[in-house]
Amino acid sequence: MQKIKTTMSKMIHTQELALNSDDYCPKCKGKKSMIINILGNMKKVPVLCKCEKEEYERQRILDENKEKLYKLQRLREHSLMDENFKNCTFENWKSDKENEKMYKMGEKYCNRWQEMKKKNMGFTFWGPPGTGKSYLSFCIANRLLQSYVPVIAISTIGIINRIYDSYKRYGQSGEVAIIHSLKNASLLILDDLGAEYTSKLGKEKQIIYSILDARYRDKKPVIITTNLNLKQLKEKLRGNDCVDRTYDRLIELAPPVEIKGTSKRVAVGKEKTQILKSLL
Ligand SMILES: Nc1ncnc2c1ncn2[C@@H]1O[C@H](COP(=O)(O)OP(=O)(O)O)[C@@H](O)[C@H]1O
Ligand SMILES: [Mg+2]
Ligand SMILES: [Zn+2]
Structure with missing residues (x-):
């Protein structure tokens, strides 16, 4: 009897359900x-x-894309560059006989980024002003940023000024914090090395050494551009004790690539004159 009762109650329960x-x-x-x-x-x-599953999936992709866009925006803001930087892309690249190799090299570097990163591979692009060294570096930066690789691209003068500003507010710890923040970048682009002012005390040289040394120790690549030739760069970076530790570190981190050619600034200037003429 008891057994029947339980079975009945179970049935009722199941029916309710x-x-x-x-x-x-x-x-x-x-x-x-x-x-x-x-x-x-x-x-x-x-x-x-x-x-409902489809709606859920649609929403998930939407959120994911929003997140990606947000991340990209923040990465761009953190890349520390100005408006002009955004326009330096392989898509906007103006080819001529001189810069064909640069284009290929830059694209290959981006395509093989995982390997480059692993091998801590960077470059020192050196050569006369206006040959497109900064442009090429920024193309690399923008291409990698598009795949969410954190890149910081900054002028050497810019980073030194930032550090000097931070001294006023935070003292020595400001420098440490700024150099530490560069760690977040998988790739650091230091534009126009050698254009910075160097005081007698050599504080600027020491900052550059600290930046490069941190990259070296973190095994993270750096791309340098400079308008100096290698001999001039070596002299510029030489420590007050006459030791070339910064230059030696740099060459190991970022092997030199000579960028030859004529100044593109002339062509850019001509184009602007043309535009001006069409406006008048
Ligand atoms: N491949 C390119 N496509 C379009 N514009 C370029 C290219 N290379 C250089 N330029 C333009 O030429 C000018 C000089 O280039 P830049 O990269 O500043 O030279 P560098 O850093 O070698 O002094 C800049 O206005 C830049 O935007
Ligand atoms: Mg430049
Ligand atoms: Zn349904």
């Missing part, structure tokens, strides 16, 4: 609930029908 028309989606006819056994108790739990 049966799926009814509300548990089916009117649109896709899929189940919106299901009955499951949780530790011996039957429970009705909600499930996603086909259209």
Whole structure:
């Protein structure tokens, strides 16, 4: 008798739990609930029908894209560069006979970024002003940023000024914090090395050494551009004790690549004159 009673109560319970028309989606006819056994108790739990699943997935992709865009925006802001930087892209690249190799080299570097990163591979682009060294470096930066690689591109004068500004507010710890923040970048681009002013005390040289040494120790690549030739760069970076430790470190981190050619600034100037003429 007792056994029958329990069976009856179980049946009633299960009946109460049966799926009814509300548990089916009117649109896709899929189940919106299901009955499951949780530790011996039957429970009705909600499930996603086909259209709800699709809506969920759509929302997830939307959120993911939003997140990516947000990340990209923040990365760009953190890349420390100005408006002009955004326009330096391989897509906007103006080819001529002189810069064909540079283009190929830059694109290959980006395509093989994982390997380059692993091998801590960078460059020192050196050569006369206006040959497109900064442009090439910024193309690399923008291409990598597009794949969410954190890149910081900054002029050497810019970073030194930032550090000097931070002394006023935070003292020595400001320098440490700024150099530390560069660690977040998988690739650091230091534009126009050698154009910075160097005081007799050699504080600027010491800052540059600290930056390069930190990259070296973190095994993270750096790309340098400079308008100096290698001999001039070596002299410029030489310590007050006449030791070339910064230059030696630099060459190991970022092997030199000579960028030859004529100044593109002339062409840019000519184009602007043309535009000006069309306006007058
Ligand atoms: N491949 C290129 N496509 C379009 N513009 C370029 C290219 N290379 C250089 N330029 C333009 O020529 C000028 C000089 O280039 P830049 O990269 O500043 O030279 P560098 O750093 O060698 O002194 C800049 O205005 C730059 O935008
Ligand atoms: Mg430059
Ligand atoms: Zn549905």
